[in-house]
Structures are given as C-alpha cells and as structure tokens.
Amino acid sequence: xxxxxxxxIQRIDYLIRIRGTGNATxxxxxxGLSRASIYEYLDLMKRLGAPIKYSQARKxxxxxxxxxxxxxxxxxxxxxxxxxxxxxxIISFALLSNCI
Numbered sequence: 001x002x003x004x005x006x007x008x009i010q011r012i013d014y015l016i017r018i019r020g021t022g023n024a025t026x027x028x029x030x031x032g033l034s035r036a037s038i039y040e041y042l043d044l045m046k047r048l049g050a051p052i053k054y055s056q057a058r059k060x061x062x063x064x065x066x067x068x069x070x071x072x073x074x075x076x077x078x079x080x081x082x083x084x085x086x087x088x089x090i091i092s093f094a095l096l097s098n099c100i
Contacts, residue, residue, distance in 0.1 A: 008033070012041055013069040016052065021061040023054075045069055 008031060015021045015030070022030070028038045042061070046052050051064045 008041060009045060009069060012038075012045065013050075016050075016061050016063060017068060019055075019058055019060040019062050023059055027061070 011031060012021070012027070015027065021027045024035050024038050024042075028035045031038070033041075042052055048069075050069050051067075052061055053064045054061050
C-alpha cells in the first residue's frame with residue numbers, strides 16, 4: 001500500500017512538472033483514482049512542502065517554484081563521500097529521484 005502512495009506521488013509530481021495534469025477530474029482519470037483522492041494527494045504534497053498551484057489558463061497544476069518532490073532516499077554520506085558541493089548534491093539528488 002505504501003508503495004502505491006509513493007508511486008502515485010511520483011506520477012503526480014511528474015505530471016505537475018510537465019504541466020500535464022489537467023484539472024482534478026482529468027488527473028483522477030489519468031491515475032485511476034477518485035477526484036477526492038486526488039485532492040487528498042495534492043493536500044498531502046502541499047503539507048510536505050510542495051508549492052502546488054493551479055493555472056486556470058493552462059488547466060493544469062504546477063509548482064510555483066522550480067523543484068520536484070523526491071520520494072527516494074539518498075544518503076547524505078554517499079553525497080559527502082563523493083565530495084559533492086551543496087548545490088551539486090541537490091542536482092544529483094534530483095537526478096537520482098527522477099526530478100529532472
């Protein structure tokens with residue numbers, strides 16, 4: 001069940017980043033969920049810090065700042081062992097998390 005939650009969050013994140021969600025009903029159809037479930041996922045992501053907004057013009061959800069919603073663990077030690085600078089670590093983390 002938890003795998004399903006992470007999988008759905010990853011899919012929603014991807015669709016938000018490409019601005020391909022459509023409205024809540026369309027997003028629900030894409031994910032095979034109810035509209036209520038979509039609102040619950042969006043609310044969860046917002047409570048966890050995702051700056052999600054909705055564009056009436058594009059009829060899609062989007063992040064109002066560049067970023068992604070990673071759902072995989074990246075060891076800080078692994079990044080430090082590779083002597084990655086702070087910004088580079090964020091980029092590497094994003095790449096490993098399919099955020100870019």
